[in-house]
Amino acid sequence: EDQVTQSPEALRLQEGESSSLNCSYTVSGLRGLFWYRQDPGKGPEFLFTLYSAGEEKEKERLKATLTKKESFLHITAPKPEDSATYLCAVQAGGNQFYFGTGTSLTVIP
Amino acid sequence: GAGVSQSPSNKVTEKGKDVELRCDPISGHTALYWYRQSLGQGLEFLIYFQGNSAPDKSGLPSDRFSAERTGGSVSTLTIQRTQQEDSAVYLCASSLIAGVGGTQYFGPGTRLTVL
Numbered sequence: 001e002d003q004v005t006q007s008p009e010a011l012r013l014q015e016g017e018s019s020s021l022n023c024s025y026t027v028s029g030l031r032g033l034f035w036y037r038q039d040p041g042k043g044p045e046f047l048f049t050l051y052s053a054g055e056e057k058e059k060e061r062l063k064a065t066l067t068k069k070e071s072f073l074h075i076t077a078p079k080p081e082d083s084a085t086y087l088c089a090v091q092a093g094g095n096q097f098y099f100g101t102g103t104s105l106t107v108i109p
Numbered sequence: 110g111a112g113v114s115q116s117p118s119n120k121v122t123e124k125g126k127d128v129e130l131r132c133d134p135i136s137g138h139t140a141l142y143w144y145r146q147s148l149g150q151g152l153e154f155l156i157y158f159q160g161n162s163a164p165d166k167s168g169l170p171s172d173r174f175s176a177e178r179t180g181g182s183v184s185t186l187t188i189q190r191t192q193q194e195d196s197a198v199y200l201c202a203s204s205l206i207a208g209v210g211g212t213q214y215f216g217p218g219t220r221l222t223v224l
Binding site for chain 1: 207217
């Protein structure tokens with residue numbers, strides 16, 4: 001069964017304290033893995049797409065990596081404005097998208 | 110350019126009433142997706158359109174749910190005889206293509222409350 005699991009459910013960091021969010025997946029025929037940021041009351045905002053194991057992408061303080069079983073979203077020296085829920089999604093062979101339940105990140109000044 | 114828009118932003122209805130939710134995708138995007146997001150739950154896929162046709166309706170929870178897309182643009186999600194368990198945020202997304210590389214861009218959602 002296709003499945004996406006994110007951990008931890010919630011994460012509190014001090015400003016400047018780097019950490020990583022995990023997204024593990026089981027899916028047949030992975031076509032892509034996506035990371036989104038969602039602020040309260042808003043729709044998810046696209047961050048990255050990864051297509052194959054070993055691929056990495058960076059944007060400001062965020063870096064996403066992909067292996068055959070999981071993806072990590074590394075946050076370097078986070079700021080309070082990075083506080084949000086981070087969602088991971090995978091696109092399966094049948095063009096289905098499966099989302100995890102997200103990691104709620106709080107960065108404390 | 111304009112992003113995905115959805116209306117209304119909030120909808121409160123009574124149990125048993127029908128509701129219509131609207132999605133305006135990004136211009137030129139051929140694929141359109143509907144999701145439901147309940148408190149503490151991940152996004153639940155409902156249906157997607159490629160042009161005006163819906164190749165995959167497997168996510169619709171019951172026959173009270175239906176969706177259509179006209180002119181390859183605007184889509185409407187209709188929920189008939191609403192139930193309290195239908196209360197959720199309904200999100201729409203569009204992408205340039207439906208296949209590999211079809212990154213989805215989301216609208217702000219419609220928050221539906223069924224009393």
